[in-house]
Amino acid sequence: MSNSMTVTVEKSLSNYPNLPFVTVTVCAPGTSTCDTIDHVLLDTGSTGLRVLASKLSSTTLAGMSREQLSSSGYYIDECSQFVSGYTWGSVRLADVELGSETASSVPIEVIADSAAGSAPSSCASAGTNMGTVSQLGAYGILGVQGQIRDCGQSCASSALPLYYACSGGSGCSTESAVPLTQQVTNPVSMLTNDNNGIVLSMPSVSDSGQASATGTLYLGVGTQSDNTLTSLSTIALDANFEFTATYGGTANQYSFIDSGTNFLYFQDSSLTQCTGTYSGYYCPSSVQTESVTFAPNSGASSSSGSYTGTFKVGNVNTLLSSSGVYAFNDIGVYGLVEDGLDFGMPFFYGRYVVITNESSSGAGDASAAFGSNGA
Incomplete structure (x- = not known):
């Protein structure tokens, strides 16, 4: 289309x-x-x-x-x-x-x-x-x-x-x-039409990584049959397009989703970290599945809605040792970005991620929604 x-x-x-x-x-x-x-x-x-x-x-x-x-x-x-x-x-x-x-x-x-x-x-x-x-x-x-x-x-x-x-x-x-x-x-x-946001659909990828992954960006949200989705969990974003991500019992209110970031940035001292070349990355002995809950910040236009999802963390020494592999769903870095959890590209695989635009400049009423695309 x-x-x-x-x-x-x-x-x-x-x-x-x-x-x-x-x-x-x-x-x-x-x-x-x-x-x-x-x-x-x-x-x-x-x-x-x-x-x-x-x-x-x-x-x-x-x-x-x-x-x-x-x-x-x-x-x-x-x-x-x-x-x-x-x-x-x-x-x-x-x-x-x-x-x-x-x-x-x-x-x-x-x-x-x-x-x-x-x-x-x-x-x-x-x-x-x-x-x-x-x-x-x-x-x-x-x-x-x-x-x-x-x-x-x-x-x-x-x-x-x-x-x-x-x-x-x-x-x-x-x-x-x-x-x-x-x-x-x-x-x-x-755009004349389909101008109220985007839907990004990415397929699931192997925990060991893949050479490539192909998804679809749909322009508009709820404006055509291909960008109208059901069974989504929606949260309001604040004026900085951030939300609170509760992980490991800690509420991180400056968190955001960012397809332009290669990896996942979060802090978890219970996960083994790498040494040597990839110091600062995570290197658990086996792939770990972690749970996180997103909720609106107090500055968002709506306080309703939440989303609980999972993400994976693999051994970076093993993952990045494979040549010709560029799509990874489980590379994590120990640390925060601007005091928040940064849910980078690994978080998008196997999901629909919907982002609605603010209704006017500075309105602070944008939202994000998440769901499984089953791919």
Whole structure:
């Protein structure tokens, strides 16, 4: 159907495991001047489309106008910050084709755009520059977190080290507030139809890992027969798109689901940890099945609903010793991410994961739902 996209976990461009890829087409607005970009990371932990400038033809890029602040006429450049580091690039308008549907004039980030020059020190201090194929492991990121704008009201009202007003291609260091409509935007929310969220369906994989796994991303939630599901457990997400995950008797209120993270991040001192090369990962003698319960945080728009599910933890020394294997459902790391449990790509296998978009920017009324896909 027109609202579906193939999702493939396979050998990444940097040999990273557990990266789900989709293909998107980026066009100069209102034209047929387009570039189809494969190996775009599908990320439920961020918002908006970001593509490497090197994957855009000169004619497509030239037709994608740079966003400018109406108050000053300065160009808008962005420092996107992730757990692993940052990307720096220009904010440009593009028509974005997802499946067979098109979102028109979407603000996207063009990573490593020469027109944006080098990242200012206030951005580079965020960590590793991810603006290369070797660091990103992909040609771009499609963020479908459920947030409509990637920063929202915080960046609309205050100058933060995320958006910058730049007069030219170098020496840009002026942090700036940016109106909501000019911030990098979740392209799903700008589709004519099927614009209220996504359904990600991934098959089960072997506990010993597989060379690849192929699933489906459905655009929209409850808008067509293929994205209307029953027997799901739904929880409300707070304004930060987080929830409380109770594991081992501890309630972790800053937890989140993130297909853009390779592994599971949680703390359990009862599980054997690896030594040597994979120190910090888990290495139990046999695959362990763990239980966790998700519930809304107090800041969510609804306090109802919960979900209890399981996840697996295997021996990383054994799992990563197999060459040519890139889809794993049981790799775990001892630790938290930003004080919460991070349910990365291993958690998505064998499940439907549904994410509804917030109803308006900053509304804080998005939700997530989970169910078995039986695959």
